Amino acid sequence: MQNMKDFDPNKASTKNSGIFGLPHSDNEAKLVLIPISWDATTSYKNGTSNGPEALFKASKYVELFDMTLLDFFEFGIALDEQSHNISKWNKKARKRAIPIIEKGGVLLSNRDRTLVNEVDDLCSNMNSYVSERVTHQLDKNKIVGIVGGDHSVSLGAIKSLLKKFPNLGVLQIDAHCDLREAFEGFKYSHASIMFNVIEETDLKKLVQVGIRDYCPEECNRIENSSERIETFFEENIIDKKYSGKNWNAICKEIISTLPDEVYVSFDIDGLDPSLCPNTGTPVPGGLLYQEALYLIKEIVKSGKKIIGFDLVEVAPGKNGDLDANVGAHLLYKLSGWCLKSQEN
Numbered sequence: 006m007q008n009m010k011d012f013d014p015n016k017a018s019t020k021n022s023g024i025f026g027l028p029h030s031d032n033e034a035k036l037v038l039i040p041i042s043w044d045a046t047t048s049y050k051n052g053t054s055n056g057p058e059a060l061f062k063a064s065k066y067v068e069l070f071d072m073t074l075l076d077f078f079e080f081g082i083a084l085d086e087q088s089h090n091i092s093k094w095n096k097k098a099r100k101r102a103i104p105i106i107e108k109g110g111v112l113l114s115n116r117d118r119t120l121v122n123e124v125d126d127l128c129s130n131m132n133s134y135v136s137e138r139v140t141h142q143l144d145k146n147k148i149v150g151i152v153g154g155d156h157s158v159s160l161g162a163i164k165s166l167l168k169k170f171p172n173l174g175v176l177q178i179d180a181h182c183d184l185r186e187a188f189e190g191f192k193y194s195h196a197s198i199m200f201n202v203i204e205e206t207d208l209k210k211l212v213q214v215g216i217r218d219y220c221p222e223e224c225n226r227i228e229n230s231s232e233r234i235e236t237f238f239e240e241n242i243i244d245k246k247y248s249g250k251n252w253n254a255i256c257k258e259i260i261s262t263l264p265d266e267v268y269v270s271f272d273i274d275g276l277d278p279s280l281c282p283n284t285g286t287p288v289p290g291g292l293l294y295q296e297a298l299y300l301i302k303e304i305v306k307s308g309k310k311i312i313g314f315d316l317v318e319v320a321p322g323k324n325g326d327l328d329a330n331v332g333a334h335l336l337y338k339l340s341g342w343c344l345k346s347q348e349n
């Protein structure tokens with residue numbers, strides 16, 4: 006890395022530095038993080054479209070050294086450009102989605118149906134942008150991470166990655182299954198992301214962890230998926246934990262269901278909401294920060310490769326910036342384990 010020799014990880018980050026205070030351009034970086042400021046269909050609280058900017062700011066205060074990962078950041082991490090179109094489409098879609106969400110997705114008039122179609126079209130534009138951007142970076146031999154935005158941003162990324170890695174499996178850390186067929190009327194809702202992945206791709210394995218808020222339709226879908234979807238519900242994890250099974254053994258169980266190439270789709274609401282109080286749809290319970298990281302670390306230690314990832318639903322709050330701080334640390338460690346796993 007040409008400008009790496011002048012870089013000192015012991016010093017505070019400089020004003021014009023990149024994400025995590027690093028000096029890399031996206032040409033120099035091995036890992037490119039693609040920001041998608043999107044919250045068109047968030048149902049409870051919006052604000053996750055401000056995630057990428059808040060994460061970028063908070064990232065400057067993340068300590069670069071890691072006793073296990075060491076100086077992995079020398080591979081280079083850069084944040085891709087923000088797309089002006091994404092913000093424009095998001096504003097348009099959000100404006101049209103709000104009256105529908107307020108009615109609980111019950112479409113009463115032709116006008117309602119027109120609004121829903123317009124939202125779906127704008128979401129399709131976003132999906133295409135993510136797909137194209139990911140393919141563009143993969144063609145340049147980069148590894149990609151998507152920085153959301155709500156969870157719907159993952160679809161385009163998974164589609165493009167499946168072309169390069171047809172046998173990849175998705176590990177989804179989330180409070181929700183996201184397996185509803187459309188939610189509140191919208192085809193590309195954040196709450197339907199994994200339904201769309203299952204329907205629109207040949208993904209062989211989806212492994213869900215942390216799930217604690219779901220509906221009967223989603224349970225049926227999991228049961229009838231012939232193990233294409235494997236769900237580690239929080240209630241079952243807690244039963245095992247409280248009867249003495251340790252987290253290491255539970256992680257091994259989870260990891261045994263994953264193929265060798267793993268895409269991590271990390272919805273911050275999979276964590277305990279005290280770590281992400283401003284996320285769009287917080288649910289009590291959830292993984293601790295260190296449990297989630299331990300799982301990621303064990304995946305890499307087991308010899309599997311993380312071929313890409315996303316971090317979604319991080320929303321900065323008005324009071325303090327805990328959400329962004331937790332998110333930035335998580336993003337850094339995910340980046341690290343992803344880069345480290347390329348040696349596998």
Ligand SMILES: [Mn+2]
Nearest residue numbers: 156179183272
């Ligand atoms: Mn989700």
